[in-house]
Amino acid sequence: MSATTKAAPLRIIFAGTPEFAARSLEALLTTEHEVIAVYSQPDRPAGRGQKLTPSPVKVLAEQHNIPVYQPVTLRDAEAQQQLADLKADLMVVVAYGLILPQVVLDTPRLGCINVHGSLLPRWRGAAPIQRAIYFGDAETGITIMQMEAGLDTGPMLLKTQLEITATDTAETLHDKLALQGGEALKQAVDALSLGTLVAEVQDDSLSNYAEKLSKAEGELDWNQSAIQLDRVVRAFNPWPVAWTLFNGQPLRIWQAQPEATQSDLPVGTVISSDKTGVLVACGEGALRLKTLQLPGKKALAVADILNSRKDLFISAETRFGQ
Incomplete structure (x- = not known):
């Protein structure tokens, strides 16, 4: 994008739940695009007292007076209509935790994009950050992906690289990727608004499933x-x-x-x-x-x-x- 080319502001729905997602929302809020609504998982019991606790994404959204929606599912017609009524140009999904049916993926004008914490198609699934360390990968990164019905199978819109050091833990790598994801998202959303992103189809033969860790x-x-x-x-x-x-x-x-x-x-x-x-x-x-x-x-x-x-x-x- 040249210095004289300015992205047209988009109306964006942001869907995410944990701290990793909050960093992407935080980055998005520094742009000229308008976050018109936030979707996050319902409040969950946490701590010794098992008190209902809002997600990091919900907390950040409320600090910025952004309406928050917390449906248990997006599979019912009422929730889908509520989302459609927002008339968004784009939906950004980061570690949201709910399955998005095809009707939801098709609702925003520009569809739904995802911030994924690995270099696709290498690691798809629940624990890409941890599996990259576990299997000795030399690098990882962020992939901004156009979402489709399959698990992390959509066309890749933008990728960034990050070296995995000999002392990186899942926590340190998570924090680095969370920041990198926010910066990559800003770049991708601007390019999307200008129509300058070129989608790259994933090579399924290079993919692995990043299974969730167990004790x-x-x-x-x-x-x-x-x-x-x-x-x-x-x-x-x-x-x-x-x-x-x-x-x-x-x-x-x-x-x-x-x-x-x-x-x-x-x-x-x-x-x-x-x-x-x-x-x-x-x-x-x-x-x-x-x-x-x-x-x-x-x-x-x-x-x-x-x-x-x-x-x-x-x-x-x-x-x-x-």
Whole structure:
């Protein structure tokens, strides 16, 4: 877009729920386009008191006096008519959490676009950020996609790249992509209003399903390489958190580091422990555990744990996973 070309303001419905989506809405609110309504999941019980709590997107929308709609489903005729009555040019969907039927996808003049937290078609589905780390991808990014009935299968309108560093966790990558997604969305919406975006059809043969993480999957298999176990730790931080059995109880592992150290000790055995961490033998290399959470305790650096319990992890006598 040239400096002299100005995008015609669009009437936009924004649909999203979590913090990731709120960052995209925040970015959209800095443009000349008009967010005429926000759709978000119904308030959910949260915290110890299980008090009904609005989503981050709803909170942001109300701060800007934008009408908020929270239907349980978009499959019934009344909800669909309510949306159609808004006469939107475009609907932007970011981690909304509800299925959009074809009639809804077809309602806005320019259809519906989605901000997806990966480089499509690599990872489609529920957990693209975590799976990119888990499988050792060198990069990820944001894909702005025209939505269709299939799961993340629509034509790609705009893509951005982001390197995955050796220390990125699901949390740090989420936060970087949330900001990148907002910037990419602004660019895409401006280009859409000018009709300058060119859609690229996805190659289905390159796609993988990013299955949602499970707590059971977070258990470390010490027969695997230290590099792979480090990926599990980072992909499962901050949820559901990687773990291993220690004295018959789950020990949660928040931070670790792979090392090339080889050992003749059985896998899962402590090679050494000091203030730098607990070094554990793996199928290949060794994993240095740096931040741990003992049952019923808060997460602490190994140095802090050893200050009060210096003999907790005795080399060659302590074995995890048994």
